[in-house]
Amino acid sequence: MNSNGPDDPARSGGQELSLRENHDAERILCAAQDLWRARDLQSILQIASRAARELTGADGASFVLREGELCHYAQEDAISSLWQGRRFPMSSCVSGWVMENRSPAVVDDIALDPRIPIDVYRPTFVRSMAMVPVHARAPLGALGSYWGTSRAITARELALLQALADGAALAMENLVLRDDAERAQARMSELEAASCELAERYQALTDGQRQSDALNELLAHDLRSPAAGIMLVARSRLRDPDIPEREQHRWSKVLCSAELIQRTAMNLLDTSSREMGALVPRLEEIDLAVLLEEVAEILEPHAASRRQRIELRPGAPGGCRIRADGDLLRRVLQNLVDNAIRHGPARSAVHVEARRRDARWVEVVVRDEGPGVPVHLRDHIFDRYARLGVQGAGLSAGRGLGLTFCKLAVEAHGGTIEVRDGEGRGSCFCVLLPG
Ligand SMILES: Nc1ncnc2c1ncn2[C@@H]1O[C@H](COP(=O)(O)OP(=O)(O)O)[C@@H](O)[C@H]1O
Ligand SMILES: [Mg+2]
CATH class of the missing domain: 3.30.450.40 (GAF domain)
Known part of the structure; x- marks a missing residue:
């Protein structure tokens, strides 16, 4: 086997x-x-x-x-x-x-x-x-x-x-x-959904922003000419030496309102996001002392309506001659002085001063005797549409574009703008310009 x-x-x-x-x-x-x-x-x-x-x-x-x-x-x-x-x-x-x-x-x-x-x-x-x-x-x-x-x-x-x-x-x-892996996948889907939603919201916002810019521009263009016409009439009425006091008061108010409308329209235009970066100063030789006097003259009726006085210290004659865009700087100062009048108490003074700091820089200071700007809000007041707390007395409230325009215009000149404490009380806006 x-x-x-x-x-x-x-x-x-x-x-x-x-x-x-x-x-x-x-x-x-x-x-x-x-x-x-x-x-x-x-x-x-x-x-x-x-x-x-x-x-x-x-x-x-x-x-x-x-x-x-x-x-x-x-x-x-x-x-x-x-x-x-x-x-x-x-x-x-x-x-x-x-x-x-x-x-x-x-x-x-x-x-x-x-x-x-x-x-x-x-x-x-x-x-x-x-x-x-x-x-x-x-x-x-x-x-x-x-x-x-x-x-x-x-x-x-x-x-x-x-x-x-x-x-x-x-x-x-x-x-x-x-x-x-499933959790990661679920989280990824959540993130994807969230980012889609964000993108949609951003798109809606930018569409809204574009529309509102377009509307602002339309509004600004439509408002500028009638405001200029009203200012012309009011100025010529106010030049009449025989104008009765009551009427003079009324025309002053009309002039201030038209001036505010015109300035707001210009602020709207210059700060619209389409225009951002497009603010190019047309440089010419200007004397800040002369500019200060022009601004004081324009806003005198506004100050008078609040029984305020504008105190000018234009600096040594010829000391503040610089190369700048006169129109833009005039509007910067108009906005700052207008704010000072609006936020200062009745019967107070608004101080406007120009001085040469050194060989390279000149400084314009607008100071009021109002409540001042709280330290923690000082960076924000230059943001678009920033309007803090209760508006001061005076003409109708602004739109929170004035200081945005000021910053844009000053920086387009290579300068800076900041707010500090006034002397004792109030706020003090300092514009530093090369010159
Ligand atoms: N001189 C000032 N004193 C106190 N607060 C001020 C002064 N200037 C501006 N502000 C604050 O900054 C905000 C923005 O100013 P601005 O851009 O000029 O806008 P508005 O159109 O309201 O005048 C104002 O609403 C106000 O709260
Ligand atoms: Mg203002």
Whole structure:
């Protein structure tokens, strides 16, 4: 007889083993695929414990999860209930020992192993067990098989259990990664939606801004000529030496109002965002002293209506001759003096002074005796449409464009404008110009 024939006991034993091996390999492959596809932790626990019981031919299997210093017997597949759902301190159960030592525990007879709390196990069917860590480097849990008889647990059973535990650890990591990826995807979608909304709002704003600029320009053009006509008539009436006092007062008011309308129209035009950067000064030789006098003359009726006086200190004759755009600077000073009149109390003085600082710079200072500008608002009053608190008495309130225009015009000259405390009280606007 051929010792390698079909009836040879060694050969049939080998065939049996390879059949088992094939079956185990198929079963473990199937479990690995199921674990990989699992979309939640509970499924992983179920798949792993069922496969552990089947592959090791055990009477029960448990999946224990580490929860800080506790072992949570989260899933069980057994002939009768063991510890399903219960939690034990790490130090008082075998799964705790496995996780802490990051190595398997093989207990052939529970009565002989000091790691077993025998009183707890005696009422159960368990007589032997094998337990392996899930994720050996930093155990997330433990996977164990239990038998109802004392028996020598084989290296093969232990290897199968460990292979399953490794598959479960991978699946658990995969779950976390997938959750993170889904969260990241959701966050990205949120961000995308938010940025779309922002873009739409920005577009709407810029459309609105463009429309309002266009409207402002239209308004400014339509207002400028009638205002100039009214100013002409009012000035010629006021030049009449025989004009009665009551009428003179009325025409002064008309002149101030028309002047304000014209200035507001010009401010609107020059500060419209389409015009930003387009303010190019037409430089000519000008004498600031002369400019100051012109501005005082224009605003004299406004000051008089508030019983205020404009006190001029035009500097040494010829001391403040500079190259600048006379029209733009006149309007800067008109805005500053108008503000000073509007914010100063009745019967106070508005001080307007020009002086040479040094060979390179001249300074124009407009000071009033009003409430001043709070320090924390000083940077903001030059913003477009900035109007702080209650407007001072006087003509109708402005539109918060005067100082924006002043800053644009002064900076277009290479100068600076800032507000400081007045002397004692009030505010003091300082314009520094190269010259
Ligand atoms: N001399 C001043 N004293 C106190 N506050 C002032 C003075 N000048 C301007 N402001 C504040 O700055 C704001 C902006 O001024 P401005 O740009 O000229 O706008 P408005 O069109 O209101 O005059 C004003 O509304 C006011 O609150
Ligand atoms: Mg103003």
